[in-house]
Amino acid sequence: MYRYDEFDHTFVRQRVEQFRDQVERRLSGALSEDEFRPLRLMNGLYLQLHAYMLRVAIPYGTLSSRQMRCLAHIARTYDKGYGHFTTRQNIQFNWPALKDVPDILLDLAEVEMHALQTSGNCIRNVTADQYAGAAADEIEDPRVWCEIIRQWSSLHPEFSFLPRKFKIAVTGAPNDRAAVAVHDIGLRIVRNEAGEVGFQVLVGGGQGRTPVIGAVIRPFLPKRYLLSYLEAILRVYNLLGRRDNIFKARIKILVQQVGAAVFADMVEDEWQQIKDGPVELPAGELERIQAYFAPPPFETLPDADSGFADAQAGDPAFTAWTRSNLAAHRQPGYAIVNLSLKPVGGIPGDATAAQMDAVADLADRYSFGEIRVSHEQNLILPHVRLQDLYPLWQALEGIGFATANIGLASDIIACPGLDYCSLANARSIPIAQEISRRFAALDRLHDIGELRIKISGCINACGHHHVGHIGILGVDKKGEEFYQLTLGGDATDTAALGDLIGPAVSVHKVVDAVETLVGVYLEHRQNGERFLDTYRRVGLQPFKETLYATH
Amino acid sequence: MSKHVITANRLVDGAVVYLTVGGGWSERIADAAVADGKEAGAVLMAKAEQAVADCLVVAPYLIDVADADGGIRAQRYRERIRSDGPSIHPEFAKT
Numbered sequence: 001m002y003r004y005d006e007f008d009h010t011f012v013r014q015r016v017e018q019f020r021d022q023v024e025r026r027l028s029g030a031l032s033e034d035e036f037r038p039l040r041l042m043n044g045l046y047l048q049l050h051a052y053m054l055r056v057a058i059p060y061g062t063l064s065s066r067q068m069r070c071l072a073h074i075a076r077t078y079d080k081g082y083g084h085f086t087t088r089q090n091i092q093f094n095w096p097a098l099k100d101v102p103d104i105l106l107d108l109a110e111v112e113m114h115a116l117q118t119s120g121n122c123i124r125n126v127t128a129d130q131y132a133g134a135a136a137d138e139i140e141d142p143r144v145w146c147e148i149i150r151q152w153s154s155l156h157p158e159f160s161f162l163p164r165k166f167k168i169a170v171t172g173a174p175n176d177r178a179a180v181a182v183h184d185i186g187l188r189i190v191r192n193e194a195g196e197v198g199f200q201v202l203v204g205g206g207q208g209r210t211p212v213i214g215a216v217i218r219p220f221l222p223k224r225y226l227l228s229y230l231e232a233i234l235r236v237y238n239l240l241g242r243r244d245n246i247f248k249a250r251i252k253i254l255v256q257q258v259g260a261a262v263f264a265d266m267v268e269d270e271w272q273q274i275k276d277g278p279v280e281l282p283a284g285e286l287e288r289i290q291a292y293f294a295p296p297p298f299e300t301l302p303d304a305d306s307g308f309a310d311a312q313a314g315d316p317a318f319t320a321w322t323r324s325n326l327a328a329h330r331q332p333g334y335a336i337v338n339l340s341l342k343p344v345g346g347i348p349g350d351a352t353a354a355q356m357d358a359v360a361d362l363a364d365r366y367s368f369g370e371i372r373v374s375h376e377q378n379l380i381l382p383h384v385r386l387q388d389l390y391p392l393w394q395a396l397e398g399i400g401f402a403t404a405n406i407g408l409a410s411d412i413i414a415c416p417g418l419d420y421c422s423l424a425n426a427r428s429i430p431i432a433q434e435i436s437r438r439f440a441a442l443d444r445l446h447d448i449g450e451l452r453i454k455i456s457g458c459i460n461a462c463g464h465h466h467v468g469h470i471g472i473l474g475v476d477k478k479g480e481e482f483y484q485l486t487l488g489g490d491a492t493d494t495a496a497l498g499d500l501i502g503p504a505v506s507v508h509k510v511v512d513a514v515e516t517l518v519g520v521y522l523e524h525r526q527n528g529e530r531f532l533d534t535y536r537r538v539g540l541q542p543f544k545e546t547l548y549a550t551h
Numbered sequence: 552m553s554k555h556v557i558t559a560n561r562l563v564d565g566a567v568v569y570l571t572v573g574g575g576w577s578e579r580i581a582d583a584a585v586a587d588g589k590e591a592g593a594v595l596m597a598k599a600e601q602a603v604a605d606c607l608v609v610a611p612y613l614i615d616v617a618d619a620d621g622g623i624r625a626q627r628y629r630e631r632i633r634s635d636g637p638s639i640h641p642e643f644a645k646t
Contacts, residue, residue, distance in 0.1 A: 029606040049633050051565035097564035419637035429639050
């Protein structure tokens with residue numbers, strides 16, 4: 001993992017003390033709310049429905065056990081005993097008092113964490129494949145480049161007041177688990193015909209009220225040019241992006257207005273002026289950063305483990321969990337383990353302080369002290385020996401994180417919705433809870449197979465509903481909660497936006513509607529088809545006819 | 552005439568609060584001063600603006616309420632969630 005150097009430590013602590021002074025001046029009345037608001041937002045502090053909310057960055061979703069214990073400490077000491085992992089691989093605390101926030105930030109600084117650039121019109125926390133450095137299908141570890149981007153973009157003087165917020169995601173594997181096509185910039189590490197490794201660059205993706213799949217503006221960018229090319233994109237956007245209308249300020253609107261080809265030409269012109277200039281990485285810097293992400297000291301193990309095989313044979317519940325919650329590791333004898341933060345009837349992404357501490361202990365015991373956060377609001381232990389899977393599963397059962405549902409109908413992304421968020425029109429979490437209860441039976445859940453349900457409580461789409469196989473969007477109709485349904489969205493390397501099926505359904509009918517849609521899929525599916533495959537083959541009509549005939 | 556109360560977030564901790572008859576701020580909507588009509592609402596809002604200047608609360612505004620169960624209840628669902636707490640955490644309800 002990346003470790004702060006002396007400069008990083010000093011910089012983050014200075015920011016904490018600056019904010020402490022700003023909070024004191026706000027509480028004394030020396031600063032008005034209008035003056036204070038941009039200052040608190042620069043430090044990740046929002047004012048939501050019930051209280052302040054602090055959004056803490058988890059760069060590229062990588063946490064150490066020590067950092068996780070600090071998050072548990074914050075939840076226990078300053079909040080109501082829990083935290084919420086988000087779709088941007090961050091964690092949010094929903095109840096901190098303003099007077100305590102400087103102390104929270106100081107505690108975070110001790111474990112090399114902060115809340116900088118988790119809000120505001122700047123380059124936000126860079127996200128990555130949660131399996132980075134572990135996945136069997138990976139070309140290169142994307143976190144090296146995420147860290148380089150993080151250092152380049154932190155307090156970048158030219159890009160601290162962009163027209164709007166700016167999100168970058170990086171995947172190092174052809175199977176996109178980082179949803180790069182719906183980010184302002186998506187980077188895919190690819191190999192060209194000569195076998196060289198570089199980046200495919202996508203620009204102008206995003207969700208919100210104007211969902212767009214990003215366009216490839218450069219099929220192959222040599223790695224050494226990443227920062228100058230990013231800088232060229234940001235410069236074009238900073239100059240031409242709209243500042244007169246918040247709803248048209250994201251880069252996707254600019255790319256759509258001028259066209260991806262013209263935008264690519266603009267970037268090229270800018271890039272030619274700064275390429276090979278001072279923004280490129282100095283000699284040795286890539287190697288210095290890479291060293292922080294060296295693989296842990298894996299044991300040399302066989303591909304298979306007899307103890308693991310015996311446990312599978314003897315325990316059907318364990319077997320079900322291994323079917324859905326493991327992913328292939330690049331190192332023989334190891335597996336990637338997904339911890340489901342979606343228990344039946346639970347709140348997607350929530351973890352109590354006790355659960356966080358327990359995960360930290362399990363990471364130390366079984367995964368070299370490493371933990372990951374996924375944009376799907378789950379946790380991951382990335383490096384677990386096959387022989388340790390059974391005792392790990394038993395321990396996860398004990399803390400409620402062993403639900404065998406990763407990628408299945410109850411593994412739902414849900415934004416905080418109207419239960420917390422001042423922007424929301426409708427609740428998201430209770431809908432997710434009810435769907436997970438409806439699909440609680442494991443046999444049925446596994447029979448249905450991969451099904452990505454994503455719920456947003458407003459058009460800002462923090463719950464990624466546009467790219468859900470079934471997307472659910474909460475709307476307010478004369479003070480009542482209604483939900484629009486979309487079908488066929490996809491956040492992966494075959495990215496697509498969902499199609500609106502028809503009129504919104506009431507809060508009382510939305511879970512029935514989801515069950516009806518699943519029934520139509522089961523009726524039409526052919527061998528081996530996922531929900532998304534069947535939808536793509538048969539189209540919207542059979543789903544629509546059945547749904548509106550039923551409701 | 553429509554009935555209103557003033558709500559805001561308390562500066563020091565962000566808690567949802569309501570302006571009371573005595574000019575203080577309570578976490579319980581039941582304690583709120585109720586204004587009948589626009590003019591009475593404006594009088595309450597002037598008091599609230601003073602509380603903003605005194606660094607007690609942030610962003611006060613009027614909400615519609617109706618009589619219910621011998622007390623008052625916010626009309627809009629959003630405001631009911633603010634007064635009652637998150638629907639997913641009944642243990643946080645302010646009774």
